[in-house]
Amino acid sequence: xxxxxxxxxxxxxxxxxxxxxxxxxxxxxxxxxxxxxxxxxxxxxxxxxxxxxxxxxxxxxxxxxxxxxxxxxxxxxxxxxxx
Amino acid sequence: xxxxxxxxxxxxxxxxxxxxxxxxxxxxxxxxxxxxxxxxxxxxxxxxxxxxxxxxxxxxxxxxxxxxxxxxxxxxxxxxxxxxxxxxxxxxxxxxxxxxxxxxxxxxxxxxxxxxxxxxxxxxxxxxxxxxxxxxxxxxxxxxxxxxxxxxxxxxxxxxxxxxxxxxxxxxxxxxxxxxxxxxxxxxxxxxxxxxxxxxxxxxxxxxxxxxxxxxxxxxxxxxxxxxxxxxxxxxxxxxxxxxxxxxxxxxxxxxxxxxxxxxxxxxxxxxxxxxxxxxxxxxxxxxxxxxxxxxxxxxxxxxxxxxxxxxxxxxxxxxxxxxxxxxxxxxxxxxxxxxxxxxxxxxxxxxxxxxxxxxxxxxxxxxxxxxxxxxxxxxxxxxxxxxxxxxxxxxxxxxxxxxxxxxxxxxxxxxxxxxxxxxxxxxxxxxxxxxxxxxxxx
Numbered sequence: 320x321x322x323x324x325x326x327x328x329x330x331x332x333x334x335x336x337x338x339x340x341x342x343x344x345x346x347x348x349x350x351x352x353x354x355x356x357x358x359x360x361x362x363x364x365x366x367x368x369x370x371x372x373x374x375x376x377x378x379x380x381x382x383x384x385x386x387x388x389x390x391x392x393x394x395x396x397x398x399x400x401x402x
Numbered sequence: 403x404x405x406x407x408x409x410x411x412x413x414x415x416x417x418x419x420x421x422x423x424x425x426x427x428x429x430x431x432x433x434x435x436x437x438x439x440x441x442x443x444x445x446x447x448x449x450x451x452x453x454x455x456x457x458x459x460x461x462x463x464x465x466x467x468x469x470x471x472x473x474x475x476x477x478x479x480x481x482x483x484x485x486x487x488x489x490x491x492x493x494x495x496x497x498x499x500x501x502x503x504x505x506x507x508x509x510x511x512x513x514x515x516x517x518x519x520x521x522x523x524x525x526x527x528x529x530x531x532x533x534x535x536x537x538x539x540x541x542x543x544x545x546x547x548x549x550x551x552x553x554x555x556x557x558x559x560x561x562x563x564x565x566x567x568x569x570x571x572x573x574x575x576x577x578x579x580x581x582x583x584x585x586x587x588x589x590x591x592x593x594x595x596x597x598x599x600x601x602x603x604x605x606x607x608x609x610x611x612x613x614x615x616x617x618x619x620x621x622x623x624x625x626x627x628x629x630x631x632x633x634x635x636x637x638x639x640x641x642x643x644x645x646x647x648x649x650x651x652x653x654x655x656x657x658x659x660x661x662x663x664x665x666x667x668x669x670x671x672x673x674x675x676x677x678x679x680x681x682x683x684x685x686x687x688x689x690x691x692x693x694x695x696x697x698x699x700x701x702x703x704x705x706x707x708x709x710x711x712x713x714x715x716x717x718x719x720x721x722x723x724x725x726x727x728x729x730x731x732x733x734x735x736x737x738x739x740x741x742x743x744x745x746x747x748x749x750x751x752x753x754x755x756x757x758x759x760x761x762x763x764x765x766x767x768x769x770x771x772x773x774x775x776x777x778x779x780x781x782x783x784x785x786x787x788x789x790x791x792x793x794x795x796x797x798x799x800x801x802x803x804x805x806x807x808x809x810x811x812x813x814x815x816x817x818x819x820x821x822x823x824x825x826x827x828x829x830x831x832x833x834x835x836x837x838x839x840x841x842x843x844x845x
Contacts, residue, residue: 339719356719359678360678360744363671363744364744366671367671377671379663379667
């Protein structure tokens with residue numbers, strides 16, 4: 320999966336787990352947890368759905384890298400290209 | 403023969419609107435089956451049946467608002483021959499479970515506007531998201547019901563789509579106003595909340611009128627949403643009737659967080675815990691250890707509960723909150739509590755709570771944790787006698803063995819009813835929570 324594909328997938332996951340979220344208005348480097356007022360359960364739902372769709376394990380220690388669209392896209396693109 | 407009645411889905415509920423029947427006459431139902439969807443001032447709830455048998459007559463039409471206790475359907479229980487269809491009962495004839503209702507509800511009042519398109523909250527939510535006017539969708543489901551796939555296949559922005567803000571749409575729906583009859587003053591003719599307010603200016607919005615007398619009126623008061631009005635009425639009562647006292651303590655979570663991190667490390671995402679699960683479990687166990695705070699204030703006396711039904715305050719997107727209950731939270735293993743919590747929160751936010759999940763918690767926890775405040779002092783949810791507030795988990799300096807170090811901590815507060823307990827009892831309770839969190843492996 321390249322970075323652009325990853326970004327599309329991430330935005331879709333966000334829209335699915337946060338009802339009413341508009342991923343189009345998020346800037347790439349802003350913390351979307353704050354912007355979308357996601358609590359820890361919302362974020363876990365996001366991680367769960369992302370893990371399901373990418374097949375990545377997404378360990379808890381990597382959560383800090385997954386707060387922004389940029390961070391997520393880099394993470395997913397770099398990990399999935401290894402496969 | 404048994405009656406299916408409008409249930410009381412919380413201490414603050416006097417009436418509810420039948421949104422949808424999920425069964426029809428002749429259908430076989432088993433105790434626990436979801437048979438109807440009911441909308442209260444605060445949320446939409448799936449209501450289960452308490453009897454097994456065959457559905458007889460449906461006595462209330464979708465869209466109708468009836469008081470708690472109103473007979474809505476007849477269930478012919480299996481051992482009996484089918485009974486004759488009784489005449490629809492007068493809704494006001496029977497309100498056995500309405501808790502001290504000083505509010506006179508108008509029987510048979512409808513709150514939906516024109517158009518009898520029956521749709522589930524899920525479908526409505528989907529339609530709203532896709533910008534589809536449900537009245538323009540053809541229902542392919544049972545009895546013309548609009549299904550999820552009808553909405554998914556409907557063209558967005560159909561010719562009859564009225565441009566309106568989500569708030570305006572919600573207000574119009576709750577006060578029974580047809581949006582297409584309004585003129586929008588917003589950009590490109592979009593109908594704004596103010597336009598709806600102007601249209602309702604004459605008689606007050608119907609869904610809030612029963613609370614109107616209870617609220618202090620002021621010339622500048624904005625018409626409240628039904629949810630806000632319901633919360634305001636209950637919280638005013640709590641502040642008026644309950645002599646609150648407040649306690650606060652800071653809890654070191656280093657042990658709990660380290661244990662949780664280790665436990666989560668080698669588990670797939672679906673089995674991981676969040677701090678809230680540990681906190682809720684320890685509160686539930688503490689409630690069992692200090693039973694003076696777990697129960698109800700009824701008839702000038704405290705009635706302890708033998709089980710712990712932990713209410714969890716869930717804030718809803720777009721405002722308002724509901725507090726569904728985690729049943730047997732004290733005896734439930736942590737992984738199960740975590741799974742139940744996840745389901746409860748997502749159903750609360752999706753507007754699909756079950757009636758059994760909303761029935762009378764014995765103690766409520768409000769956890770504003772992730773929204774960034776350190777300490778929350780709550781208002782007790784009557785008829786309960788205590789409320790636990792949990793703040794955000796933050797890194798703070800703490801002294802350990804005479805050395806200053808930084809640990810994750812949380813501030814736990816207790817708002818309690820002085821009629822039922824004293825500060826010493828409350829302190830014992832908060833101390834119990836602290837002690838339990840120091841041994842997370844035993845939770």
